[in-house]
Amino acid sequence: MPTFEPWTIIKVPFPYTDRPVRQRxxxxxxxxxxxxxxxxxxxxxxxxxxxxxGWPSDVPISDxxxxxxxxxxxxxxxxxxxxxxxxxEAIGRLPEAxxxxxxxxxxxxxxxATN
Numbered sequence: 243m244p245t246f247e248p249w250t251i252i253k254v255p256f257p258y259t260d261r262p263v264r265q266r267x268x269x270x271x272x273x274x275x276x277x278x279x280x281x282x283x284x285x286x287x288x289x290x291x292x293x294x295x296g297w298p299s300d301v302p303i304s305d306x307x308x309x310x311x312x313x314x315x316x317x318x319x320x321x322x323x324x325x326x327x328x329x330x331e332a333i334g335r336l337p338e339a340x341x342x343x344x345x346x347x348x349x350x351x352x353x354x355a356t357n
């Protein structure tokens with residue numbers, strides 16, 4: 243099984259919250275390391291087309307070539323999931339220019355969850 247790092251963009255069966263279906267789609271790895279080594283899991287956030295209705299916490303991906311994506315897309319930081327690493331396939335990396343915004347939004351959510 244490949245080893246993944248944060249900021250890797252993968253293709254994976256991503257679970258939906260509003261229906262019992264999983265669709266193979268891009269996602270951003272936000273945690274791997276020990277969680278992958280010890281449990282075979284990854285924490286990921288959804289990536290979706292920039293053409294979809296935007297959410298306040300969406301982060302536009304600045305370079306689709308580096309990301310490996312076929313069309314302009316956004317990181318949907320509000321949709322996080324735990325997936326099995328064995329189902330993931332690396333396709334690219336989140337451009338460095340976009341990482342701080344994603345990090346800030348995710349840390350903000352976690353800070354509110356732990357208060």
